[in-house]
Amino acid sequence: MKLLAVAMLSLTAACAPRSPTELRSGPPSDNVAAAALAGGMPEAALSMSRAVLETDPRNVPALLRQGEALLVLGHSAEAEVCFRRAVAAAPRSDAALLDLGRLQLANGQPVEAEGAFRRALSLKPNQPAAMNDLGIALDLQGRQSEAQVTYRSALAAAPQDVAARVNLALSLAMGGQADEAVPALRTLAAAQDATPRVRQDLAFALAMRGATKEAQGVLEQEFSVRKSRARGQPGEGE
Numbered sequence: 001m002k003l004l005a006v007a008m009l010s011l012t013a014a015c016a017p018r019s020p021t022e023l024r025s026g027p028p029s030d031n032v033a034a035a036a037l038a039g040g041m042p043e044a045a046l047s048m049s050r051a052v053l054e055t056d057p058r059n060v061p062a063l064l065r066q067g068e069a070l071l072v073l074g075h076s077a078e079a080e081v082c083f084r085r086a087v088a089a090a091p092r093s094d095a096a097l098l099d100l101g102r103l104q105l106a107n108g109q110p111v112e113a114e115g116a117f118r119r120a121l122s123l124k125p126n127q128p129a130a131m132n133d134l135g136i137a138l139d140l141q142g143r144q145s146e147a148q149v150t151y152r153s154a155l156a157a158a159p160q161d162v163a164a165r166v167n168l169a170l171s172l173a174m175g176g177q178a179d180e181a182v183p184a185l186r187t188l189a190a191a192q193d194a195t196p197r198v199r200q201d202l203a204f205a206l207a208m209r210g211a212t213k214e215a216q217g218v219l220e221q222e223f224s225v226r227k228s229r230a231r232g233q234p235g236e237g238e
Helices: 002-008 028-038 042-055 060-072 076-089 094-106 110-123 128-140 144-157 162-174 178-190 196-209 212-230
Strands: none
Touching (some): 094 128, 128 144, 128 162, 144 162, 162 178, 162 196
């Protein structure tokens, strides 16, 4: 059960490209590559990043963009090389540390990821996304109490952070506090913009609470909505 919950933890921007608006202060070439990546053109982003790196092999934004494009294309090992090169070139780059840590989480290396996130937070404290990611690394190690403190810190900095709210609830469920987790997830799952993942998380917390029938009902309803959408029919709430 604990492994199932961990698999559902919401990694903020997990190995995902940052948005073009997040990078407007960067070099124009990197902004173009970022826009290509955000627009679903990883090959173009990869090509642009490689062109920059041919003349400037320690260009950190280009290394990160190359790594992110490689991840989208399914080349995890090559992406890790890019992120490590970026950290080596700029040890005080919190962006490089976060990308590396998120990849380490995805690769099942929570101890290593914890180190990367702690370094990133020491350089740039109070980043909600980084605190959320650190919480996941702690949860993956079975350190629920520490993870919950970290999620609460993320929420103190960004009260509307849905990923941190979901992860806090899941951590509570994993730590034997499903009675506290279920109401929080019910609220999140009832929101108009709730994702299928949040409803699955609610089902998990219900199961941890012992309400297996209700959990099954939530999953069956979600399956029904997906099936209707696949057939081109409006699902509930649409």
